[in-house]
Amino acid sequence: RGSAYDFLRYQANWNTSNRRKVALNGRIEVGDFYSGTRREFVNNVTFRLWPGIFVYTGMELNHIELPQATFDTKLFRLVPEWQFTPFVTWVNNFQYDTVSGVLGWQSRFRWIVRPGSDIYVVYTNNWLDDPIRGQFIAQDRRFSTKALYTYRF
Numbered sequence: 001r002g003s004a005y006d007f008l009r010y011q012a013n014w015n016t017s018n019r020r021k022v023a024l025n026g027r028i029e030v031g032d033f034y035s036g037t038r039r040e041f042v043n044n045v046t047f048r049l050w051p052g053i054f055v056y057t058g059m060e061l062n063h064i065e066l067p068q069a070t071f072d073t074k075l076f077r078l079v080p081e082w083q084f085t086p087f088v089t090w091v092n093n094f095q096y097d098t099v100s101g102v103l104g105w106q107s108r109f110r111w112i113v114r115p116g117s118d119i120y121v122v123y124t125n126n127w128l129d130d131p132i133r134g135q136f137i138a139q140d141r142r143f144s145t146k147a148l149y150t151y152r153f
Contacts, residue, residue, distance in 0.1 A: 007032040021048050036066035052083040074098040087112040101129035103136055116150030 009031030016024045026043035040062050047055040058077035064070065078094040089110050096103045109121040122144045127136035 005032075005034055009038075018046065022046070023048075033064055034066065036064065038065075039063040054081045054083075055079070056081070072098070096129075101131075102139065103127045103129065116148070116152070118146075118148040120144075120146040120148075122146070 009029050011027055011029040013027045014024065015026075016022075023046040024044070026041070029038075029040040029042075031037065040060070042058075042060045044056065044058045047057075049055060056077070056079040058075075058079075060073075060075040062073040064073070075097045076095070079091065081089065081091045083089045091108045091110075093106045093108075094104070104126045105124070107123045111119045113119060122142075124140075124142040124144075126139040126141075128139045130137045
């Protein structure tokens with residue numbers, strides 16, 4: 001049987017308007033975490049470079065102290081997005097976390113042929129950070145497509 005856990009955490013948040021050229025949001029959270037404590041810091045910055053061109057950046061840092069171990073985790077994201085028209089977008093998502101040592105990339109193209117009928121083309125690639133070789137090693141690659149069709153009657 002599992003145990004029940006109650007967490008008491010304190011949080012402070014900040015954000016600016018998403019309509020600005022540079023928008024910020026994030027939080028600091030401290031408190032209980034299972035049999036120990038966790039300190040979390042999250043910060044996201046969005047850059048609106050030109051109409052239809054955005055770059056989202058994100059960072060999450062955790063410091064966890066448990067009776068068994070103390071460790072840190074870090075997660076970094078970079079998401080450039082191009083909106084060519086209201087119906088055609090291309091989004092790339094790059095993400096790296098220090099626990100798995102995996103750098104991931106997902107590239108997604110979406111075409112809304114008409115509302116309710118979409119075509120997606122998605123490419124995903126993951127690399128493993130190999131500290132012995134001092135380089136990233138390709139782990140897997142995937143390519144997929146999806147067509148969505150809505151029939152109204």
